[in-house]
Amino acid sequence: MAIKPFPFNWMISEDVKLNRLNAWQIFAHEFDNDIKDIVNFVKDVPRLNSIKRDDIGVLLKKNVFVMYLLRIVRALSPKGLVLRDGRHIDFDSLKLIFGELADDMLHFAMHVVSVGFTDSELAVFIVFMLVQPLTADYQAATRFSSTAQLVNIYEYFRKVLYKMMSSSNNTLERFQSLMSILPVLNRxxxxxxxxxxxxxxxxxxxxxxPELFREIFRLPLSVTSHYNQENQFQPAAQLAIPC
Incomplete structure (x- = not known):
């Protein structure tokens, strides 16, 4: 696949805050495509139909970023992020979007790749991250009610992961290495x-x-557009934008 530069100008001002908002407005549409893929992926996860639909939504909203990060580990490098169609977001632009988190994302991705987890192992681990048990406070705040089902599914996929990794000579070491990144992802x-x-x-x-981006990250669904013809951010006139 040919690598192509990203076609939009991230920098529209000498104001770093405005540039970051512009970058997020552009990147959100790329992120939205990945969110759609994640939602479709989740629809086919076995045993997840035992959890209520609204509760699956709670899990997605809580864990969609870590699921996204696990999906892109092989596309991240010190040069930036390669999108699915070959377009490339350079690392300076990722830093504009994510700030210091971009460095942590890169270090995480390089660690995962260096350990040598397979695509199949990562796919199951993505599900494992989705079905992490929730705290009682989080369940109460989100009205999550599929508690017992979630615990059962979490244990099921933990066993699936271990069995999947049991074909290697260092099963326990690799399994523990995979489990050790769970708290890192939550951070x-x-x-x-x-x-x-x-x-x-x-x-x-x-x-x-995008509407799905707004829904997943619990933003109001009414959209006020400030795009210009180049798909870049235009602040509303005479309004200060706090960051």
Whole structure:
């Protein structure tokens, strides 16, 4: 696949805050495509039909970023991120979007690739991350009610992962290595949620964002468009944009 430069200009101003909002408005449409793929992937996950539909939505909203990150580990490098169609977002642009989280994402991706997990193992681990048990407070806040089913599915996929990795000579070591990245992913997820809250949620009324992106990240679904012809961010006139 030929690598192509990303066609949009991330920098529209000397104001770093405006540039970051512009970058997010552009990137959100790329992220939205991956979210759609993740949603379709989840529809085919065995045993997940025992969980209520609304509860699956709760799990997706909580874990979609880490699922996305696991999907792109082989596409991330110090040069940036290669999208599915071969377009390339350079690493400086990723830093504009994600800030310091971009460095952590890269280090995580390089670690996962260096350990040598297979695509099949990562696919099951993506499901495993989706079905992590929730705290009682989180369940109460989101009205999650499929608690017992979630625990059963979590244990099922933990066993599936171990069995899948049992064909290698160092099964326990590889399994423990995979399990060790779970808290790392949850930490990265918390960092990403802070970006969504501080950058996107605080400025969502100024941004034109895809509907699914808004739904997944719990943003109001009414969209105010500030795109110009080049698909770039245009702040509303005479309005300050806090970040």
């Amino acid at each position: 990265l997820n918390a960092q990403h949620e802070k970006i969504i809250n501080d950058v996107i949620r605080a400025n969502e009324s100024f941004l034109s964002l």
